Amino acid sequence: MIVHEQTDYELGDDLVDVTDLVCPGCRGAVVEAPPAGWPTSAGIVPEFSHPDGSVLCPDGYGRVPEPVERWSR
């Protein structure tokens, strides 16, 4: 019987492991944890952060991006 790890993250139709995801800004690794010190008053807490706990690099509009697969453009 196959048991999926809790780190599996559903992205579209594919089940992607968080270790296969990178920040679209710096192409660095991400961890499945909210950024450290994220103010709850800021609204939706991001699901992912850099390994050092900082928020993922914002996109050109200042929005926190979703991580992308390591091999995507």
Ligand SMILES: [Zn+2]
């Ligand atoms: Zn980044």
